Amino acid sequence: MDNGASSYRRFRDNGDVSGFDEIFMEYSDGLMLYLTSIVGNIWTAEELTEETFFLIGTKKPKFKEKCSFKTWLYTIGRNIALNYLKKNAKKPTVPFENAQELISDEEAAEDAYIKKEQQIIVYRAMRKLQPKYQQVLWLIYFEGLSNKEAAKVMKKSVRSTESILYRAKKSLRSQLEMEGVNYETT
Amino acid sequence: MKQREEMLRDLHRRIAQYEEEKKMKHSKIKSIFSTTKTVGKNEVNTPDEDGYIEVVSGTERIKSSNRMMHIVGTVAACSVLVASIGATGMILNKNEEKRATLSEESFVSTEAPEMTVCKEDVVSTKTPEEVPETPVYKSTDNGTISPFIDFKQIYFEIGCLNNYEYVEYSDATYDNLAVFLNNFNWGEGTDISEDELPDFNNYVGNGYMIDWRKGDVWFYVYVTDDGKAYYYMTKCVPDGNNFYYPISGSVIYDIDYEVFDKGIEDIWNNDLPDTSEYISKAKRMYLTQGEFMNAAVYDKGSSSFEEVVPDNDKTAAALQGFFREDFVGMLQKEKCVEEYYEIPDSTYEVVCYYKTSDTTTRRLTYFINSDGTLSLCEYEINDEGEIPTGCPNYYIDMNEFETVLNDILSGQYDDKYSFDATTTTATTSATETSTVTTVVQENVSAETNESTPYEDDNNMS
Known part of the structure; x- marks a missing residue:
């Protein structure tokens, strides 16, 4: 699979459902954790991930290959998440009594996707930062997107993405220090 | 939380349902068209499911009315419209005076704020x-x-x-x-x-x-x-x-x-929700903080961004006036674009400079995309370097922006935005203004060559 593009083409142009399944299996977990950094909880992020793939599966938008498939997919997911936030700005997303369940769900998703223990520690520290810091750190360090690609997903200039990244790293470092983690070895 | 396989199954079910509904919708539309076609061609009416036959028995001929009556009618309608606008204006004006009096009255001074x-x-x-x-x-x-x-x-x-x-x-x-x-x-x-x-x-x-x-x-x-x-x-x-x-x-x-x-x-x-599409007064105050120095607009040509340079000094001054006075007022709150799958290209870049203290200058670069989405990169520049101070997103009506820009460049706003009186760089005579503007343009170029936001984004697109 060439980063999802050919699978998507098979699905879109030839109606090959396995192409759709391949991109879902490859990108759904990462997208869900990325959307968690935008909407703040994993349940909503899960619904929005499903919505993203539903849109891909029904509207079958054309991927023009101006960027990587992942960047394109994450941009769609981000837009859906922002639309969701706009429509539900005042509604509480998770009832308080479900908070514990939510944490365990998120931990399960982290374990399934991130795998490495040290990275999970970093991810958990990262989740305590401002949403925009979480987003940029997730895209660049966990998803391996370049600064330019992350800037496209976040709809910011490369320069401003880099300045957010700088501040995000600084905050993450303080957060890790506060939690007693030696970040240099992490 | 769902397992991935479960989520995928749900997705397949939803997609299949969607396809089914789409097919049904299509077939309905198709049947309507085919019925119309048959009736039109063969003039044979077939009963529908309820056993009724829909028949168009004849057509009504619409006569064009008397030309003179048309003119008289239009004039009458216009006069009613003009009269009502005048009346509304009068009422509004009257109320404005009342409001002004009332708001002054409401600020009654007391010892403690309450x-x-x-x-x-x-x-x-x-x-x-x-x-x-x-x-x-x-x-x-x-x-x-x-x-x-x-x-x-x-x-x-x-x-x-x-x-x-x-x-x-x-x-x-x-x-x-x-x-x-x-x-x-x-x-x-x-x-x-x-x-x-x-x-x-x-x-x-x-x-x-x-x-x-x-x-x-x-x-x-x-x-x-x-x-x-x-x-x-x-x-x-x-x-x-x-x-x-x-x-x-x-x-x-x-x-x-x-x-x-x-x-x-x-x-x-007691905060009332702000329902306006445009950015708030406070935000406008934030964006125009400091003393306006100059602005430059760059238009994306075939491959790279080129500075928009007006034909004459008066128009150049008007362009500066627009960015000083009204540009920020055109900005709307960030909008989520409906087209999820397009990443728009940046089409204009606007750079504004403000003097914020004796030792600092503020540079605001607005990256305007073809769909009206707009990213702003803010920097405070002092002797030691550039300090990033924010990167919010906004929206601008591209039609409105381009119309105003074109009107300014064609000289229509030369008188409205005369760059005078209120700023330290301002001058009143046309000759002096031209000198100021020239200096300004040079400054902008120097700044943009040193810094890289344009270059970064050019590479991106």
């Missing part, structure tokens, strides 16, 4: 249509200015301590907050050393944080529930890739926390 409900139906001469549905809350202003700054003159942010959720208030709430902060009894301040400042990031308890910025200096007031207010400032010192914020000067005040807390909560609780 909340007053100013329902604008106190005067019986008003008709019911003029009365707003919701009462408007106003803090009482006795004309005092806080010991820190005049909050009515600066863009500030206020929030609960250690709650970084950014809230955008309506203009009325923002004005109330400014008046309240100015009029609150802060008492006498006492200088303290930096070490005596509490660790606000880990403060246990309730409180508020108010902050604002002037150039490369950030100002903070922390109000804590033990009845203290701490005021300090930090000047940013860029050093390579690092930015240091050493504290310079800190003062403590003894305050009545309950009064402060109640005052702020009352204002917040």
Whole structure:
């Protein structure tokens, strides 16, 4: 699979459902954790991930290959998440009594996707930062997107993405220090 | 939470259902068309499911009316329209005067700042249509200015301590907050050393944080529930890739926390949602903070961005005037684009410079995309380097922007935006203005060559 593009083409142009399944299996977990950094909880992020793939599966938008498939997919997911936030700005997303369940769900998703223990520690520290810091750190360090690609997903200039990244790293470092983690070895 | 396989199964089911519904919709439309076609061609009517036959028995011929009657009718309609516009204008003008009188009356000076409900139906001469549905809350202003700054003159942010959720208030709430902060009894301040400042990031308890910025200096007031207010400032010192914020000067005040807390909560609780599409007055104040120096607009040609240079000096001055006066007023709040799958290209870049202090200049670069989405990169520039200060997103009506820009370039706004009087760089004579503008253009080029935001984004697209 060439980063999802050919699978998507098979699905879109030839109606090959396995192409759709391949991109879902490859990108759904990462997208869900990325959307968690935008909407703040994993349940909503899960619904929005499903919505993203539903849109891909029904509207079958054309991927023009101006960027990587992942960047394109994450941009769609981000837009859906922002639309969701706009429509539900005042509604509480998770009832308080479900908070514990939510944490365990998120931990399960982290374990399934991130795998490495040290990275999970970093991810958990990262989740305590401002949403925009979480987003940029997730895209660049966990998803391996370049600064330019992350800037496209976040709809910011490369320069401003880099300045957010700088501040995000600084905050993450303080957060890790506060939690007693030696970040240099992490 | 669903397993991935379960989620995928659900997706397949939903997609299949969607396809099914789409097919049904298509077949319905198809059947309607095919029925129409058959009837039209063969003039044979077949009964539908209910056994009824839909027949078009004949067509009504529409006669064109008398030309003279047309003209008379149009003139009559126009005169009614003009009369109603005139009447509306008169009513509006009349009401404006009343409103002005009322708002002056509502600011009755009292000793302590307090909340007053100013329902604008106190005067019986008003008709019911003029009365707003919701009462408007106003803090009482006795004309005092806080010991820190005049909050009515600066863009500030206020929030609960250690709650970084950014809230955008309506203009009325923002004005109330400014008046309240100015009029609150802060008492006498006492200088303290930096070490005596509490660790606000880990403060246990309730409180508020108010902050604002002037150039490369950030100002903070922390109000804590033990009845203290701490005021300090930090000047940013860029050093390579690092930015240091050493504290310079800190003062403590003894305050009545309950009064402060109640005052702020009352204002917040009465915040009316800001439904305007355009950015708030406070945001506009923020974006135009400092003394406007100059602006440049870059248009994306076939491959790279090129500066838009007007034909003559007067038009060049008008372009500067537009960016100084009205451009920010065209900005709307960030919008989520409906087309999810397109990443738009940047089509214009606007760079505005403001002098924020003797040693600092503020550079705002607006990257305008073809779909109207707009990203702003803000930098404060001082002798040591560039300090990134924000990167918000907005929206602009591209049609409106391009129309105004083209009109300015064609000279239609030469008189409206004469670059004069209000700024230090301004001059009144056309010759002098041209000199200023030339210098300005040179400055812009120098700045843009040194810094890279354009280059970065050009590479991107």
